[in-house]
Amino acid sequence: MGGDETRWLEPDELETWLSYVAATTLLEGALDRQLQRDAGMPHAYYQILAMLSESPDRSLRMSELAAITQSSQSRLSHAVARLECKGWVRRKPCPEDRRSTFAQLTEEGFAALAAAAPGHVRTVRRHLFDRLTPEQVGQLREITRAVLSGLGVPGGDPRDVLPG
Amino acid sequence: MGGDETRWLEPDELETWLSYVAATTLLEGALDRQLQRDAGMPHAYYQILAMLSESPDRSLRMSELAAITQSSQSRLSHAVARLECKGWVRRKPCPEDRRSTFAQLTEEGFAALAAAAPGHVRTVRRHLFDRLTPEQVGQLREITRAVLSGLGVPGGDPRDVLPG
DNA sequence: CTCCAATGGTTGAGCATTCAATCGTATAGT
DNA sequence: ACTATACGATTGAATGCTCAACCATTGGAG
Numbered sequence: 317m318g319g320d321e322t323r324w325l326e327p328d329e330l331e332t333w334l335s336y337v338a339a340t341t342l343l344e345g346a347l348d349r350q351l352q353r354d355a356g357m358p359h360a361y362y363q364i365l366a367m368l369s370e371s372p373d374r375s376l377r378m379s380e381l382a383a384i385t386q387s388s389q390s391r392l393s394h395a396v397a398r399l400e401c402k403g404w405v406r407r408k409p410c411p412e413d414r415r416s417t418f419a420q421l422t423e424e425g426f427a428a429l430a431a432a433a434p435g436h437v438r439t440v441r442r443h444l445f446d447r448l449t450p451e452q453v454g455q456l457r458e459i460t461r462a463v464l465s466g467l468g469v470p471g472g473d474p475r476d477v478l479p480g
Numbered sequence: 481m482g483g484d485e486t487r488w489l490e491p492d493e494l495e496t497w498l499s500y501v502a503a504t505t506l507l508e509g510a511l512d513r514q515l516q517r518d519a520g521m522p523h524a525y526y527q528i529l530a531m532l533s534e535s536p537d538r539s540l541r542m543s544e545l546a547a548i549t550q551s552s553q554s555r556l557s558h559a560v561a562r563l564e565c566k567g568w569v570r571r572k573p574c575p576e577d578r579r580s581t582f583a584q585l586t587e588e589g590f591a592a593l594a595a596a597a598p599g600h601v602r603t604v605r606r607h608l609f610d611r612l613t614p615e616q617v618g619q620l621r622e623i624t625r626a627v628l629s630g631l632g633v634p635g636g637d638p639r640d641v642l643p644g
Numbered sequence: 645c646t647c648c649a650a651t652g653g654t655t656g657a658g659c660a661t662t663c664a665a666t667c668g669t670a671t672a673g674t
Numbered sequence: 675a676c677t678a679t680a681c682g683a684t685t686g687a688a689t690g691c692t693c694a695a696c697c698a699t700t701g702g703a704g
């Protein structure tokens with residue numbers, strides 16, 4: 317394993333990296349706190365409900381749901397179990413492929429999502445979009461798309477992981 | 481509590497937001513997996529060791545360390561407890577203020593950090609900086625600084641939380 | 645000096661996530 | 675048809691994090 321010359325970060329890259337880590341950590345923390353306090357769910361669970369709410373019949377296969385929420389199957393399985401306990405999601409067997417399971421948003425789940433949404437969007441706006449110029453929003457979109465395409469999401473559009 | 485007209489995200493804002501969430505989630509996941517696999521520590525612990533290694537005497541007060549790692553005091557206390565068990569960090573009482581505690585990087589901790597650093601930097605490069613143009617790096621720095629300043633980090637430089 | 649609020653830090657309970665192992669089902673190869 | 679492999683999903687143990695409660699120390703205010 318020769319060739320051990322590591323290419324360290326340049327000063328401006330290091331500064332960017334530290335700033336990136338700090339900002340994403342604090343932003344995710346703020347999002348989680350707001351949602352936990354006002355809606356009794358972490359941000360990851362909000363995302364699950366939100367993705368379900370936009371899908372036909374408000375339901376998706378577990379593996380599809382895992383893909384669009386950037387979640388491992390295990391993580392999603394635990395999460396859906398908890399959401400099911402809260403009455404926000406319901407599991408349904410898939411007749412065509414009996415390995416598969418659908419997760420479906422319940423009415424209560426939709427209501428919880430609808431109640432949580434305004435506060436969540438306000439928080440996202442306050443901490444992100446209100447601080448950026450329109451140009452910066454476009455730049456951020458291109459930057460995150462580039463990162464996504466390097467992480468195995470073709471085209472960088474997160475919804476591309478969903479089949480046809 | 482009137483005025484319940486929520487200002488929802490515009491289509492391009494929504495697309496940016498989804499892309500941002502996906503990219504940051506996957507990137508943090510990739511970082512955590514690589515460090516856990518190759519160095520036996522999550523990314524948050526790497527950061528703790530890294531910040532200590534750059535401080536005078538390789539040591540910092542717990543509350544200072546919490547601030548520069550964007551960590552709650554509780555989180556840091558648990559983390560340092562674990563790092564202490566691994567022999568990577570040592571606690572020392574502060575003579576001037578007996579409420580305060582110093583966390584100091586041990587030689588073993590420094591060695592573990594040094595061993596972990598090349599792989600970590602390679603991962604950061606591969607997933608982030610290698611995918612961005614120099615202009616985009618600058619844009620990302622400005623964007624994250626703007627977000628930071630909105631989250632209570634003056635000037636948006638994460639090191640500004642450190643006194644002196 | 646005494647009390648009281650603020651500060652620095654720790655603790656324990658509960659929740660979320662990861663990893664590895666497992667189970668049942670589907671699919672392909674022979 | 676029979677077997678091996680892959681797939682979709684779940685489980686349990688171990689780890690990390692959050693929240694709230696707590697303890698000890700400090701710095702004032704009266």
